[in-house]
Amino acid sequence: MKIYNTVQLATALLFLTLISCNSQKEKSVSSTPDSRPNIVLILADDMGFSDLGSYGSEIQTPNIDKLANNGLRYTQFYNTSRCCPTRASLMTGLYPHQTGLGWMTRLDLGQPGYTGELNNQNVTLGEVMKESGYSTYVSGKWHLNKDDECEPDSPKHNWPLHRGFDKFFGILKGATDYFNPTNLYNGDTHIAPGDDFYFTDEINNYACNFIEDHYKAKNNNPFFLYVAHVAPHWPIQAKPEDIAKYQGKYMDGWEITRKKRFDKMLELGIITPNTKLSEPKSSVLNWDDLSEDEKIDMDKRMAIFAAQVDNMDQGIGRIIETLEKQQQLDNTLIIFLSDNGSSSLAVSSGISKTLEDLGTEKSFESYGESWTNVSNTPMRNYKLYEHEGGISTPFIVHWPNKIKAIGELRNQVGHVIDIMPTLLEVSNATYPEKFKGQTILPFEGESLLPTFNSNDNQDRTIYFEHVANRGVRDGDWKLVSLGKTTFPYTTNWELYNLKEDRSETNNIASNHPEKVKELAEKWNLWANRTNVLPLDGRGWDDKIENPLGGQEAQ
Numbered sequence: 001m002k003i004y005n006t007v008q009l010a011t012a013l014l015f016l017t018l019i020s021c022n023s024q025k026e027k028s029v030s031s032t033p034d035s036r037p038n039i040v041l042i043l044a045d046d047m048g049f050s051d052l053g054s055y056g057s058e059i060q061t062p063n064i065d066k067l068a069n070n071g072l073r074y075t076q077f078y079n080t081s082r083c084c085p086t087r088a089s090l091m092t093g094l095y096p097h098q099t100g101l102g103w104m105t106r107l108d109l110g111q112p113g114y115t116g117e118l119n120n121q122n123v124t125l126g127e128v129m130k131e132s133g134y135s136t137y138v139s140g141k142w143h144l145n146k147d148d149e150c151e152p153d154s155p156k157h158n159w160p161l162h163r164g165f166d167k168f169f170g171i172l173k174g175a176t177d178y179f180n181p182t183n184l185y186n187g188d189t190h191i192a193p194g195d196d197f198y199f200t201d202e203i204n205n206y207a208c209n210f211i212e213d214h215y216k217a218k219n220n221n222p223f224f225l226y227v228a229h230v231a232p233h234w235p236i237q238a239k240p241e242d243i244a245k246y247q248g249k250y251m252d253g254w255e256i257t258r259k260k261r262f263d264k265m266l267e268l269g270i271i272t273p274n275t276k277l278s279e280p281k282s283s284v285l286n287w288d289d290l291s292e293d294e295k296i297d298m299d300k301r302m303a304i305f306a307a308q309v310d311n312m313d314q315g316i317g318r319i320i321e322t323l324e325k326q327q328q329l330d331n332t333l334i335i336f337l338s339d340n341g342s343s344s345l346a347v348s349s350g351i352s353k354t355l356e357d358l359g360t361e362k363s364f365e366s367y368g369e370s371w372t373n374v375s376n377t378p379m380r381n382y383k384l385y386e387h388e389g390g391i392s393t394p395f396i397v398h399w400p401n402k403i404k405a406i407g408e409l410r411n412q413v414g415h416v417i418d419i420m421p422t423l424l425e426v427s428n429a430t431y432p433e434k435f436k437g438q439t440i441l442p443f444e445g446e447s448l449l450p451t452f453n454s455n456d457n458q459d460r461t462i463y464f465e466h467v468a469n470r471g472v473r474d475g476d477w478k479l480v481s482l483g484k485t486t487f488p489y490t491t492n493w494e495l496y497n498l499k500e501d502r503s504e505t506n507n508i509a510s511n512h513p514e515k516v517k518e519l520a521e522k523w524n525l526w527a528n529r530t531n532v533l534p535l536d537g538r539g540w541d542d543k544i545e546n547p548l549g550g551q552e553a554q
Contacts, residue, residue, distance in 0.1 A: 032220065033220045034133065034220055034221045034222050035331075036133075036134075036222045036426075036427055036428065037222060037331050037332055037333050037399065037401065037402075037426060037427070038222045038223050038224070038225070038323075038328055038331060038332040038333070039129070039134075039222070039223075039224045039225070039332070039333045039335075039423060039426065039427065040207075040225045040227065040319065040323075040332055040333070040334045040335070041090075041125075041224070041225070041226050041227065041335050041419070041423075042227045042229070042316060042319075042334065042335065042336045042337075043086075043087070043090065043140075043226075043227070043228045043229060043336075043337060043338070043339055044229050044231065044232070044309075044312065044336070044337070044338040044339070045083065045141065045228075045229055045230050045231060045232070045233040045338070045339055046083075046232060046233040046234070046338070046339070046340060046341075046342055046343045046383060047231075047232055047309065047338040047342065047375070047393075047394075048338070048341050048342035048372070048374075048375025048376040048377070048389075049341065049375070049376055049377065049379060049388075049389070049392040049393060049394060050261045050265060050270075050374070050375060050376065050377040050378075051232070051309055051338075051342070051375050051394075052064055052065065052068075052309075052394050053065045054068035054069065054073060054268070054394075054396070055073070055265065055268070055270050055394045056261040056262070056264040056265035056268060056270055056377065057261060057264075057309075058249070058257070058260065058261070058306075059246075059306045059309050059310060060245070060310050060313070061309060061310065061313040062313065062317070063313050063314070063316045063317035063320060064313050064316055064336055064396065066320075067316075067320075067334055067336060067396050067398040068396045068398075068407075069406075069407050070398060070400070070406055070407065071334075071396060071397050071398030071399065071403055071406070071407075072396065072397045072398075072403060072405065072407075072408055072409070072410050072451075072452065073270070073394070073395070073396055073408075073409050073410065074394075074395035074396075074397070074409075074410045074411075074412070074414055075269075075270055075271070075409055075410065075411050076392075076411055076412065076413045076414070076498075077337065077392070077393055077394075077395035077413075077414040077415070078391045078392065078393065078413070078414065078415045078416070078462065078464075078473075079337065079338065079339055079340050079391055079393050079415075079416050080095075080096055080340070080391065080416065080464065080466065081340050081341065081383060081384055081385060081386055081390040081391045081464065081466045081469070082104070082339070082340050082383060082384060082466050083104075083141075083143055083174050083233075083339050083340065084096075084101050084104055084105050084143040084144060084174065085101050085102060085103075085104075085466060086339040086340060086416055087101075087141075087142075087143055087144055087228070087339065088100075088101035088118060088144060089415075089416040089417050090125075090339075090416045090419050090420075091118075091122075091124045091125050091126075091144065091163075091420075092118075092122040092123065092124060092125075092420060092443070093417050093418075093419070093420025093421060093431075093443030093444060093445045094122055094417065094441055094443060094444055095417065095444055095463065095530045095532075096113075097112075097113030097114070097465070097530050097531040097532045098113070098121070098122070098441055098444075098530050098531055099118050099119060099121075099122050100112065100113065100114070100115035100116070100117055100118055100119040101114075101115075101116070101117070101118065101144070102114045102465065102466070102531065102532060103116070103466075103467070103536070103539050104116065104174075104539065105117060105143060105144070105145065105146050105147050105173075105174065106147050106539075107146075107147075107148075108146075109536055109539075111531070111534065111536070112531045113530070113531030113532055113533075114536060116146045116147075117144065117145050117146045117149070117158050118144050118145070118158050118163070120436075120438045121438065121439065121440060121441050122440060122441060123164075123431070123432060123435045123440055124163045124164045125164070125224065125226070125419070125420060125423060126138070126160065126163055126164025126165040126224070126226070127163060127164030127435065128164070128420070128423075128424065128429050128430075128431060128432075129164070129224040129423070129427060129429060130164045130165075130166070131164075131429070131430070131432075132427055132428065132429035132430065133221050133222075134221060134222050134223060134224045134427065134429075135166055135214055135219055135221055135222075135223040135224070136164055136165045136166050136167075136223070136224045136226075137165060137166060137167045137168075137207075137210040137214075137223060137224070137225045137226070138160050138165045138167070138168050138169075138170065138225075138226040138227075138228065139168075139169045139170055139203050139204075139206040139207040139210065139225070139226070139227050139228070140169075140170045140171075140203045140226075140227055140228030140229050140230065141170055141171055141174070141228045141229070141230050142159070142160055142168070142170060142171065142172045142228070143171075143172070143173065143174045143228075144158055144163070145157075145158035145159055145172060146158075147173055147174075150172040150173055150183055151190075152188075152189075152190045156188060159172065159188060161187055161188055165226075167187065167210055168185065168186070168187055169185070169186050169187075169202070169203075169206040170184070170185065170203065170206075170228065171183045171184055171185070171230070172185065174233075175230070175233055175234065175235075176199065176230060177235065177237065177361060177364070178198055178199045178200065178230070178231075178235070178237040178238075178361075179193075179197060179198060179199075179237060179360075179361035180193055180197070180361055181193060181199055198239055198311075199230055199231075200229065200230065200231045200308065200311050200312050200315060201311070201315060203227065203228075203229055203230070203315065204227070204312075204314075204315025204316065204318055204319060205315070205318070207225060207227045207315075207319050208318050208319055208322040210223075210225060211223070211225065211319070211322045211323065211326060211328075212322060212326070215326050222427070224423075224427075227316075227319070229312055231308040231309065231311065231312040232305050232308035232309050232312070233343070234343065234345070234347045234364075234365070234366040234367075235347065235350070235363065235364040235365055235366070236301060236304040236305050236308065236358075236359060236363075236365055236366060236367050237304070237308075237359055237360065237361065237363065237364075238304045238307035238308050238311060238359050239307065239311060240359075242307035242308075242310050242311050243300070243303050243304055243307045243359050245303075245306075245307065245310065246302070246303035246304075246306040246307055246310075247299065247300055247303040248299060248303075249299075249303065250298070250299040250302040250303060250306075251295060251296075251299050253287030253288075253295070253298075254284070254285075254287055254298075254302075254370045254371055254373065254374050255287055256287075257302075257374050258277070258373065258374045258377050258378075259277070261374065261377040262277045262377055262378050265377065265378065269409055270409070271378060271502060272502065274500060274501075275378060275502050275503055276378070276501070276503055276505045277377070277378045277503065278378055278379060278380045278389075278503040278504065278505055279505070280370075280373050281369075281373070281381075283369055284369060284370045284373050285370045287370075296355065297355055297358070298368065298370070298371070300355060300358055300359065301358065301365070301366075301367040301368060301371065302367055302371045302374075304358065304359040304367065305367045305371065305375075307359075316336075320334075329400065330400040330401050331401050332399070333397070333398075333399040333402075333423075333426055334396075334397070334398040334399070335395075335396070335397055335398075335419070336394070336395070336396040336398075337393045337394060337395045337396070337416070338393040338394060339393075340383040340384075340390060340391070340393075341375070341376045341379070341381070341382050341383050341385075341389045341390045341391065341392060341393075342372045342375035342376050342382060342383060342389075343366070343372060343382060343383040343384075344368075344369040344372040344373075344382040344383070345366060345383075346366060346368070346369070347364065347365060347366035348364070348365050348366070349364045350362055350363035350364035350365060351363075353365070369382070376389035376390075376392070378502075378503045379392055379502075379503050379504070380503060380504045380505075384466060384467060384469065385466075385469050385482070386464040386465070386466065386469045386470060386471030386480050386481075387471075387480055387504055388498075388502065388503060388504055390469075391464060391471070395414060397448070397452065399452070402452060402453075403452050403453065404453055405452070405453050405455075408455070410451055410455060411455065411457060412448075412451050412455070412456075412457050412458075413457075413460055413462065413473065414448055414451075415445060415462045416445075417443065417444045417445030417462075418445035418446050418447065418448050419445070419448075420443050420445055421443055421445045421446060421447040422445075422447045422448040422449055424447070425447045425449045426449060431443060446460065459474070459475035459476075460475075461473065461474045461475075461522065463523060463526045463527075463530075464480075465527065465532045465535075466483075467483050467536070467537050467538075467539045468483025468484065468489035468490055468535045468536065468537030469481070469482055469483040470483070470490065470493075470523060470527075471523075472519050472522055472523045472526070473498070474519055474522065476497050476498050476499040476500075477495070477496075477497060477498070477515060477519060478495070478496045478497075478498050478504070479493050479494070479495055479515075479516060479519040479520060479523065480493070480494050480496070480504070481493045481494060483535070483537040484537055485537050485538055486537075488535070489535045489536065489537030489538075490535065490537075492509070493509055493516050493519075493520055494507045494509055495507060495508050495509035495512055495515060495516050495519075496508065
């Protein structure tokens with residue numbers, strides 16, 4: 001038998017006591033509710049600056065408007081002008097070219113800024129929030145991995161469950177049929193849509209289920225929920241009862257509808273009294289030149305688009321109700337925005353083009369440039385462009401526990417790169433210098449948290465580029481140019497003072513050549529630093545032949 005002396009026994013007892021105390025302490029910590037807020041980040045797709053009621057629209061969006069009226073609306077918030085580049089910036093806090101997604105997920109253009117998928121020099125919000133103790137969920141559209149890696153046997157390194165999310169429901173690609181999506185997943189498992197399936201409903205329903213399941217499991221930690229809608233991206237497809245609410249209400253045409261929105265935006269304070277309604281492009285049709293049948297067709301197209309926004313709002317109302325049921329609404333930060341301005345792309349590829357079938361799963365249509373011009377009221381241009389119509393988004397923040405400036409407007413300039421640093425500060429999460437052995441680029445954005453209860457404004461500089469469309473905003477100055485599909489892909493710079501001319505109606509570049517030179521130099525420095533160069537404008541039509549061989553867009 002081994003004999004222990006008094007010192008040995010005392011030491012052993014002390015060691016066992018410390019272990020017991022630490023075990024009790026760890027148990028106490030893990031069973032104590034985490035008081036950090038839940039976060040719900042909601043992203044609409046191809047929705048214009050004026051498509052919400054609280055931003056000037058006639059479309060019924062009472063639930064989103066309730067968030068706005070009990071929270072904050074930002075009037076100068078920006079995205080990156082297109083789907084997956086915005087998602088890349090939103091998820092990482094970097095400019096899209098730094099993540100590899102300066103163009104699209106369609107293919108690799110052979111340059112670091114245009115690889116067609118997220119690279120390993122970034123961390124996603126899912127990864128950061130999960131590392132800090134949040135449960136992480138995503139419902140909707142992912143669009144951050146290569147299009148040719150969206151099948152069950154594909155590499156999955158950039159799929160949601162492999163980039164920080166605990167649960168995923170939705171599609172990996174950029175667009176889909178709303179009634180019968182083919183690229184539908186639950187986690188890593190490919191699934192088929194059920195009966196009476198409508199994608200917008202299911203995105204919202206799964207979001208509600210994720211919240212309910214989180215609390216059924218008696219989780220004491222907070223959650224981060226990313227609700228990435230496809231609506232109202234083409235094809236214009238909606239439920240018949242939602243279309244019926246709007247059909248016939250757009251027979252006055254786009255000119256009158258646009259002017260009504262403009263007047264309401266002035267009344268709401270979304271735009272300043274000196275804002276002008278930009279002139280439509282020559283390709284926007286004259287409503288009075290249409291035949292009666294053409295007017296009826298165009299009325300229904302806009303009614304379907306409105307129905308898509310309306311239905312999305314209905315589901316967001318269910319998410320709000322779920323948070324209220326769990327007594328979590330006050331302690332949940334909800335953010336709502338759109339990934340780009342409304343799209344003018346002409347899409348028509350369904351099996352039926354009849355008025356009766358328009359909006360059903362038999363049709364696959366868009367609503368047309370003339371209505372797009374209404375969605376982006378009062379701005380110039382559309383999705384893809386770096387003019388205000390392509391990059392301006394509603395931005396709503398709702399957080400009852402922290403926001404006291406109920407219903408106020410915020411005029412500070414913001415950008416999707418700001419969401420990462422904002423959520424880091426809100427959640428007390430740590431942004432890593434290295435992750436999984438890889439060096440991570442520092443985030444580019446600024447936390448919006450100081451603006452939640454302050455309207456103090458400080459000048460800042462933010463940058464834009466997509467398919468050789470270029471832009472930089474520096475304080476109130478905006479330098480912008482259109483791209484083209486042939487080398488060197490650029491056109492002349494335009495200059496605007498957005499404080500005096502938010503809708504970019506008066507190009508003053510010739511009056512301020514020194515300012516043009518100054519901002520162009522800033523843009524070039526940024527473009528060199530962030531993998532924007534060399535510019536490539538061949539992706540305008542999403543059809544690139546031999547991208548490494550210099551063929552232009554077809």
